[in-house]
């Protein structure tokens with residue numbers, strides 16, 4: 001499901017001494033089926049933009065088109081249920097929103113709220129638990145007895161239980177250890193493949209952008225300052241620094257080599273790409289020479 005912003009402005013608390021303009025003239029498209037990363041330094045407007053993706057916030061001016069649905073400043077708060085079902089948002093630290101006495105009930109809560117029978121919602125809960133890589137034996141446990149990583153997966157299962165077509169992730173790996181982060185990111189990649197989802201990832205982790213995203217939106221001071229494929233975004237390290245953004249580790253390493261006279265046909269983004277480029281440039285003897293027929 002594609003999402004398009006046209007000339008969107010958003011102001012918090014307009015007409016008060018606390019008035020803050022958070023979005024200015026946003027024009028962008030999140031392509032259907034894309035894995036879009038939304039990046040920008042603190043306060044650039046990412047969370048504000050994210051809340052427009054399912055009309056939790058409505059533009060102060062301009063339009064947001066989500067699939068067939070057009071949201072304008074005049075859109076009523078009624079009748080947004082379907083939209084909220086289609087666009088599932090996993091907020092930061094989603095485990096803080098768990099509240100039911102069992103994992104199964106917590107995951108089933110959303111569908112039941114949308115009129116699904118208890119039996120069907122519990123069946124969905126079991127399927128979703130599987131989808132997020134947790135064992136069925138957890139269904140009857142209290143969510144508060146689980147580890148932090150498991151709790152987060154349960155919260156994500158609750159969002160997936162609504163069968164969204166767009167999954168929005170706000171810093172989903174915050175607070176996890178490196179292995180937990182990798183597992184979580186791999187889980188989203190698998191979910192996207194298996195469920196044909198459009199994914200929107202808000203992140204400060206440039207490695208995740210390089211490894212997973214196919215489309216990037218860069219924000220600065222409430223404006224979109226660049227959009228493009230990761231390779232396009234990361235090819236200009238000075239521009240990134242000027243916008244207080246880092247480079248993926250692999251790209252930063254390649255940049256150091258470039259500064260020492262190495263050349264790359266393309267800026268390597270992932271470890272695999274860097275390894276392939278380095279091997280191609282090193283003399284075969286560096287690896288003990290190419291095997292001969294005698295060996």
Ligand SMILES: Nc1ncnc2c1ncn2[C@@H]1O[C@H](COP(=O)(O)OP(=O)(O)OP(=O)(O)O)[C@@H](O)[C@H]1O
Nearest residue numbers: 012020021022040041042043044045046047048049
């Ligand atoms: N509820 C609010 N009321 C008033 N101003 C707000 C509110 N939420 C955010 N802002 C302001 O809007 C601007 C954009 O903030 P936003 O949280 O969208 O940025 P962000 O890029 O998500 O930041 P971070 O990376 O720290 O999460 C900032 O100037 C912020 O202070």
